[in-house]
C-alpha cells in the first residue's frame with residue numbers, strides 16, 4: 001500500500017539505546033523527521049528495549065506513541081491505555097488502564113540465579129543491578145538519579161557487568177545460564193541474564209497481533225547490538241544501526257540486513273525515511 005509515494009503498510013520495531021537514542025546522551029533529536037513521518041502516515045512504531053517498563057512509559061509518552069512496547073529484552077509486552085488496536089484476550093489489566101503480557105521468567109528468580117552463577121564461577125566481579133544502588137547505576141549509565149531509579153525497577157531481566165569478559169568467560173556464563181533455563185545476551189552497555197522470552201519472540205507475537213487486523217502488514221526492525229539479533233531475524237526488513245561495536249558477525253547472522261551509514265539516531269532517521277519511501281514503480 002502506498003500513498004503519495006509513501007508506504008503505509010509498514011510496522012517498525014526499534015531498539016532504543018544506540019539505535020533511536022544516542023548511546024551517550026539518550027537524545028533522539030536527529031530522528032525527528034522520520035518520527036514525524038511515521039506519525040503522519042500512521043505507521044506503528046514499537047519500542048523494543050532492555051529498558052524497564054517505567055523507563056519506557058516515559059519515553060513513549062515523550063515520543064507521542066500509543067502502540068505496544070516491549071521492555072526488558074522481551075520479558076513482557078505492554079499495551080498502553082489508548083492503544084489503537086485492542087490488546088490480545090490473554091493479556092492482563094496492568095492497573096493503569098493498559099494491559100500487559102508477561103512472557104519472561106520473574107526478576108527475583110533471575111537475580112538470584114545471577115548470584116548463584118557468581119559463586120559457581122568464582123567471579124566476584126560479576127555484579128547485577130540488584131547488587132547496585134541507584135547511584136552506581138547512574139554512574140555506569142550516565143542516567144540521572146531519577147532515571148537510574150526507573151532503570152532499577154526491573155520485572156524480568158538482570159543487567160550485569162563483569163571485568164573484561166572474553167569468549168571463554170561468555171561460554172561459561174552461557175552454560176551456567178542454560179543449566180538454569182536462562183540465557184545471556186550483550187546489549188550496548190551491559191550483559192543481560194533473562195529467560196522465557198527474547199526480543200524476537202515478542203516481535204513475532206506482535207507481528208501476529210498486527211496481522212490479525214491488517215494481514216498485509218510488513219515488518220521492519222532496527223537495532224545495534226547482539227541482543228537485537230533475534231528481533232532482526234524475525235522481521236521482513238532488518239536494519240543494523242552502526243555503532244562502535246564491530247558489525248561483521250552481526251551482519252552475517254541476518255541475511256539481507258541493511259547497515260546504516262551513521263550511528264544512533266542519525267542512522268535511524270535515514271534508514272526509516274528510506275523504509276517509508278517507495279519508488280513510483282515499486
Ligand SMILES: [Mg+2]
Nearest residue numbers: 015017018188
Ligand atoms: Mg541498543
